[in-house]
Amino acid sequence: MTLNLFSHAKLGSISLSNRIVMAPLTRNRAGEGGVPQPINVTYYEQRATAGLIITEATPISAMAHGYPLLPGIYTDAQVAGWKKITEAVHAKGGKIVLQIWHVGRISHPSLLPDNALPVAPSAIKPAGQAFTYQGLVDYVEPRALAADELPGIVADYVHATRSALDAGFDGVEIHAANGYLLDQFLRDGTNQRTDDYGGSFENRARLLMQVTEAVVAVAGADKVGVRLSPVNPFNDMKDSNPQALFNYVAESLNRFGLAYLHVVEGGIHGGGESEPFDFSAMRKLFKGGYIANLAYDKARGNAAIASGHADAVAYGVPFIANPDLVERFKADAPLNDADASTFYGGAEKGYTDYPFLKA
Template sequence: MDEQLWTPVKVGDISLEHRLAMAPMTRDRATPEGVPTELNALYYAQRASMGLLITEGTQPSADGQGYLLTPGIHTEEQVAGWRRVTDAVHHAGGHVVIQLMHAGRIAHPANTPHGRQPVAPSAVRPAGVMFTFQGAQEMPEPRELSTEEVSATVEDFRAAAAKAIEAGADGVEIHGANGYLVHQFLASNTNRRTDRYGGSIANRIRFAVEVVEAVADEIGANRTGIRLSPGNPYNDIAEDDTRELYSALVRALAPVNPAYLHVVHGDDAELVRELRELWPTAFLLNRPGADIDTRVRDIDSGLADVVTVGVQALANPDLVERLRTGAPLNTPDPASFYGGDEHGYTDYPFLSR
């Protein structure tokens, strides 16, 4: 395996011994109250050798929940649950960044603690269904946030970031990708607002910029990251100005000097290269489905400072050791990716066990 992969790098205040990191992955194994458990702590601690662990999406408010059994970081019980996770990972030598994810319109009242209608930039119903305890149900039309409520949601992110640090996290990542709330403000098909948060590119990027600024102000830019997925149609997103949109967004975010930008590589390699050149700090890159050799080439070429790995880290808690030694990788079990118990979660074998 290429030696460049094993060279140290800094991501904000975090010093890493290598350039692999664990990508955020929804696993749906928190309590119904959104509290991480000892099983969650074991799962993350098992993968501490990845160095930087970006957690599953974690709702910053009750309105931010979309899926079943996802964790939150807006109550004291949730803070205590995350403290179990961060303590376990730190004890094992790793670092934890909690991903703040507001699902926006990708939600159903049956999955939330209050049973309210989902909220979004505009009242545009997404295609598709949401899995609930009552089975798969069509996602409803969301309620459009008022201008004042948008500002309040920015403050929800700020408060959640403070609670993440209280819980022992080394930082937070703002989920601005994959069709969730921040992405919904960016995309023209989900943002049909006529106030200062809608219409022009400058207005549609405003919410993302305000969230990053608020979080950086609260916990420090050196502990703040953001994830973006330019051109990603997931969750019924349609962008008609992707290149202009993301260039403008990254230019607006760069003066804040966050710890990192985490980009999901899509079909536009030239845009990814442009964003990399615009960004002033660490650039993390995720290539869904790519093999390790492809990811290593991204390090060697200078396209990425760090590459994030999802399924391979899920199925191989000792992925770093396996790659260093050339050992074979475990086969992931997709049937156990979402929900369940320890099967497919904490029972993947280690080389030495």
């Protein structure tokens, strides 16, 4: 039997009714104190027919924030807010994992406690501007983390994982992509350290491996995924040898027996052209489930699954505009167009008001 997007699947211990995954999508609509609101419950509940929902990236601590109106996962009120979301998704038969996140240098003092400097592997200022409550402002030079601070970062991931499980999530995805903290440690364009966390592939991947080991110890490997973006230049990212680096990372992650690896297969968010990369070669090195992401439509998604390249395919913008994307793919129905002006911030418009097929 040929597998396709509508085949059942299992990623670790997470059973999927189909292989159409909702990709993590930052929407900047959390309430005060980073607490999910009723509007967020509606948004996720509408999309519960996805085989798996991966939530918007969610900061693991007050120092992990990089944008306005993000939901967090480090206070009791935030956990209670997320619990309403997981209950609503589960009531509709869906599965949902929380993407846990530290932005590192992609922040601004105005977004951080006591106007603190953003932290990073090395004190290298990113090109571009931060999105703050005051509008767009130039990034600042971040502060390089001392080696003795890194166990505290790992502890924040552990606390976030425990909080996610308390909130009823089916698992967690470690965000190590798109130019944020763990990606900043991986790539030599942002990591120029000379200690045990810089230089060799092993050293640059050390923090990701320590975080993964600690998260797996709390949640169980069968409930943990990792997201990577080997050649995404977004957030002023680059590496001198991405193929060798990410082949090493994929192979090194095998030791944990993860539920899945989730890979952004190119450049996103207008980061510029990504360089050539053999995703099939990297995929062959990883022994667990593989979620492919980036510019897939139904036909490409089916082909990726039938060929064995992917076990599931993550869709981003199509899920913003089509809460019933699964049903539309099944019926070969036309898709709603997404309104990019409502992607970040706002209320119901462009968030929970996209029409369903049946409507």
